[in-house]
Amino acid sequence: MKIAIGQGSCGIASGSKKIEEAFRRHVAEHNLQAEVTITGCIGGCYLEPIVDVYQDDGQVVRYVHMTEDKVDKVVKQHLIGHEPVDEYRISKSGTDFLEKQTRIALKNCGLINPEDIRDYIKVGGYEALKKAIFEMDGKTICKEVERSGLRGRGGGGFPTGKKWGLVAAQKDPIKYVVCNADEGDPGAFMDRSVMEGDPHKMLEGMIIAGIAIGAKIGYIYVRAEYPLAVKRLKKAISQAEEWGFLGKNILGSKFSFEIRINLGAGAFVCGEGSALTASIEGNRGMPRVKPPRTVEQGLFGKPTVLNNVETFSHIPFIIANGAQIYRGIGTDRSPGTKAFALTGSVNKTGLVEVPMGTSLRELIFDIGGGIKNNKAFKAVQIGGPSGGCLTEKHLDLSLDFDSLSKVGAMVGSGGLVVMDEDTCMVSIAKFFMDFTEQESCGKCVPCREGTHLMNEILDDIVNGRGTKEQIDMLMELADTVTTTSLCGLGKTAALPVMSTIREFQDEYYAHVVEKRCPTGKCKGLKRIEIIANKCKGCGLCLDACPANAISGKRRQPHVIDKSSCTKCKLCIDSCKFDAIVEI
Amino acid sequence: MNNKGGNCACDCQNKDKFDLSKLDEFLDEVKDMQGSLIHILQKAQDIYGYLPREIIAYISDKTGCTQAKIYGIATFYTQFRLKPMGKNLIMLCQGTACHVSGSKDIEEAICKDLKISDGETTVDGLFTLNNVACLGCCSLAPVMMIRNKDGEETYGNLTEAKALEIINGFKMKMEQGA
Numbered sequence: 001m002k003i004a005i006g007q008g009s010c011g012i013a014s015g016s017k018k019i020e021e022a023f024r025r026h027v028a029e030h031n032l033q034a035e036v037t038i039t040g041c042i043g044g045c046y047l048e049p050i051v052d053v054y055q056d057d058g059q060v061v062r063y064v065h066m067t068e069d070k071v072d073k074v075v076k077q078h079l080i081g082h083e084p085v086d087e088y089r090i091s092k093s094g095t096d097f098l099e100k101q102t103r104i105a106l107k108n109c110g111l112i113n114p115e116d117i118r119d120y121i122k123v124g125g126y127e128a129l130k131k132a133i134f135e136m137d138g139k140t141i142c143k144e145v146e147r148s149g150l151r152g153r154g155g156g157g158f159p160t161g162k163k164w165g166l167v168a169a170q171k172d173p174i175k176y177v178v179c180n181a182d183e184g185d186p187g188a189f190m191d192r193s194v195m196e197g198d199p200h201k202m203l204e205g206m207i208i209a210g211i212a213i214g215a216k217i218g219y220i221y222v223r224a225e226y227p228l229a230v231k232r233l234k235k236a237i238s239q240a241e242e243w244g245f246l247g248k249n250i251l252g253s254k255f256s257f258e259i260r261i262n263l264g265a266g267a268f269v270c271g272e273g274s275a276l277t278a279s280i281e282g283n284r285g286m287p288r289v290k291p292p293r294t295v296e297q298g299l300f301g302k303p304t305v306l307n308n309v310e311t312f313s314h315i316p317f318i319i320a321n322g323a324q325i326y327r328g329i330g331t332d333r334s335p336g337t338k339a340f341a342l343t344g345s346v347n348k349t350g351l352v353e354v355p356m357g358t359s360l361r362e363l364i365f366d367i368g369g370g371i372k373n374n375k376a377f378k379a380v381q382i383g384g385p386s387g388g389c390l391t392e393k394h395l396d397l398s399l400d401f402d403s404l405s406k407v408g409a410m411v412g413s414g415g416l417v418v419m420d421e422d423t424c425m426v427s428i429a430k431f432f433m434d435f436t437e438q439e440s441c442g443k444c445v446p447c448r449e450g451t452h453l454m455n456e457i458l459d460d461i462v463n464g465r466g467t468k469e470q471i472d473m474l475m476e477l478a479d480t481v482t483t484t485s486l487c488g489l490g491k492t493a494a495l496p497v498m499s500t501i502r503e504f505q506d507e508y509y510a511h512v513v514e515k516r517c518p519t520g521k522c523k524g525l526k527r528i529e530i531i532a533n534k535c536k537g538c539g540l541c542l543d544a545c546p547a548n549a550i551s552g553k554r555r556q557p558h559v560i561d562k563s564s565c566t567k568c569k570l571c572i573d574s575c576k577f578d579a580i581v582e583i
Numbered sequence: 584m585n586n587k588g589g590n591c592a593c594d595c596q597n598k599d600k601f602d603l604s605k606l607d608e609f610l611d612e613v614k615d616m617q618g619s620l621i622h623i624l625q626k627a628q629d630i631y632g633y634l635p636r637e638i639i640a641y642i643s644d645k646t647g648c649t650q651a652k653i654y655g656i657a658t659f660y661t662q663f664r665l666k667p668m669g670k671n672l673i674m675l676c677q678g679t680a681c682h683v684s685g686s687k688d689i690e691e692a693i694c695k696d697l698k699i700s701d702g703e704t705t706v707d708g709l710f711t712l713n714n715v716a717c718l719g720c721c722s723l724a725p726v727m728m729i730r731n732k733d734g735e736e737t738y739g740n741l742t743e744a745k746a747l748e749i750i751n752g753f754k755m756k757m758e759q760g761a
């Protein structure tokens with residue numbers, strides 16, 4: 001019997017370490033023949049902590065929302081009594097969430113022990129590498145990847161095989177493979193999940209890339225906010241070295257390859273190719289003018305293949321099964337699957353990997369179980385700060401690279417933040433502009449100054465100082481920043497603003513004309529008022545107000561002067577009669 | 584480099600007050616490595632908790648990178664800090680998923696409780712608050728991670744009350760430990 005406890009970051013944050021301890025304690029106490037092990041995140045984060053019991057008859061029983069108390073019962077009734085505890089098992093809706101997916105990158109996540117290479121080998125791991133080394137050469141690998149139609153999963157959707165071919169064709173004998181694991185889009189976590197749940201798959205993809213282009217060294221650039229991913233990657237690298245999949249003369253062949261890890265230091269712009277390589281070189285991560293492109297002069301000035309974690313994780317499947325089978329999944333121009341991080345106001349949050357071309361409706365309603373608390377769907381932000389928002393009318397749109405860019409959004413990293421009727425779209429646009437302003441590296445003027453100006457205007461709007469003209473100005477600035485910025489950060493910075501203005505113009509007008517936030521979310525548009533018939537005129541608020549905005553005679557209703565009120569709400573705290581309210 | 588005279592205005596002469604052995608070891612390890620500067624700064628911050636001025640001067644001396652370049656890097660990346668940090672670093676997520684789930688309210692509550700704002704350290708040196716963009720646990724939004732000498736732990740599905748309760752737990756633990 002085997003007990004596998006989900007220990008991705010999300011599982012651990014939900015308390016799975018304690019569950020593991022409890023199982024270990026019981027197994028020792030009762031002298032049970034059961035192995036207690038860990039696994040990565042299966043993607044159904046809303047069900048965590050998740051525990052799988054592998055019975056000796058081959059059946060797997062999955063328990064969800066586990067607690068220490070529940071462990072007691074599972075041990076007594078199931079492990080000892082061989083009778084599964086039905087009321088703790090995953091429900092139909094939970095299995096639906098997982099079974100409606102098609103998994104390639106996330107296939108093993110939550111099923112194998114990421115800290116044990118033997119688990120990966122058992123499910124066919126490193127077979128593709130063997131095939132690549134002994135049956136193929138650089139050229140045929142590049143061709144196969146090109147025929148698969150795989151496009152970069154990090155945002156741009158550039159054909160991966162083509163990129164590899166370009167690098168392979170460079171004359172310089174020194175070349176590099178770089179894995180972009182910076183996952184900067186706040187609201188996306190599929191790369192984290194792959195690294196924590198199935199690190200060897202991505203390593204295998206990188207090694208195959210090394211063969212394809214003739215590189216000897218690969219770098220992984222991981223963000224520092226993912227300590228667990230770093231730990232598991234390090235472990236995976238040293239295990240792969242032990243087993244001869246990495247290092248000198250891999251599997252006895254002439255090919256040698258090593259992988260190094262670089263920790264990011266907290267800068268979103270370092271996800272951009274040339275900034276990322278600058279950062280690995282030990283410099284400030286600032287993008288540079290292209291050309292020369294990374295494929296010609298990348299890391300340390302050498303030809304470099306830069307791909308995303310998920311992209312590399314598709315490679316073993318393609319090499320092992322052939323391009324034809326891969327092409328059978330997804331759409332014609334965007335083959336394969338894509339993992340989306342489904343979060344926000346949706347019932348079932350987590351990772352969803354589906355064929356490209358799946359509709360938003362299927363994702364949010366069929367798989368995600370609809371909107372939380374029976375609220376109405378309003379919009380979904382796709383691709384994070386450089387993406388756009390999609391609304392009701394896009395629900396049946398096919399999610400693939402080309403359809404999305406046609407409607408002014410992008411697949412981006414694959415973050416899908418679902419928003420319900422209570423979300424103010426203006427303040428969401430402001431939130432993203434805040435983010436890009438802060439993360440702009442400051443090298444080029446349109447991005448540095450443009451994002452600042454747009455943010456100032458949005459600040460005016462959410463605080464009731466906005467005018468109609470400012471909305472036009474926003475659009476004009478957006479256009480300038482988009483067309484004249486140096487790198488992708490600036491070029492896409494205005495997308496959230498442009499798409500929210502386009503889709504939710506009424507909401508913007510309500511803010512600037514009526515000085516009202518339709519969802520009531522913008523604090524700046526709220527007022528503090530004294531309800532005259534509740535006010536006893538005791539004067540406590542008058543003393544409490546640091547801005548001297550309250551006036552009134554004793555024992556008569558007081559009033560607040562709106563122009564000097566700073567909305568600090570100290571008066572509300574001071575009032576004994578609940579006579580002061582925020583509206 | 585040029586401080587040998589000992590009469591410059593900064594306090595780089597004070598580097599004696601830092602134990603340099605661990606840093607020296609690491610500097611030795613990476614001396615042939617291309618692009619090692621960020622690794623060195625990360626290590627230094629690991630050792631000292633922040634990047635003291637004296638250490639920046641020392642690294643500059645050892646690596647030949649100008650202090651200006653090191654300072655440029657240390658201020659470019661949000662991870663580096665030039666001031667000492669509290670015993671517990673609270674990394675409060677302000678990513679998209681956490682934002683739409685109310686992370687601002689949680690920030691307000693924490694700030695009010697600890698009487699600090701983003702980037703600051705409490706007077707007793709117990710807590711530093713840092714807003715970060717996404718910890719990768721978006722499905723449990725709002726989320727925070729607390730890092731101290733024992734490692735790091737992530738807390739999800741926060742409410743204002745829950746966040747304060749967790750922080751209070753740390754306060755009690757520190758008091759008992761002291």
Ligand SMILES: Cc1cc2nc3c(=O)[nH]c(=O)nc-3n(C[C@H](O)[C@H](O)[C@H](O)COP(=O)(O)O)c2cc1C
Pocket residue numbers: 151152153154155156157158180181182183184185268269270271272273306307308309311312413487488489
């Ligand atoms: C500002 C900015 C941030 C980016 N962040 C990331 C990131 O976090 N992860 C990623 O894989 N790609 C990111 N990219 C895209 C990369 O520049 C690059 O296109 C990608 O890593 C290439 O790999 P792929 O072809 O496998 O997608 C970012 C681009 C820009 C402009």
Ligand code: FES
Pocket residue numbers: 186187188676677678679680681682716717718719720721722724725726
């Ligand atoms: S947005 Fe907070 S953890 Fe991702």
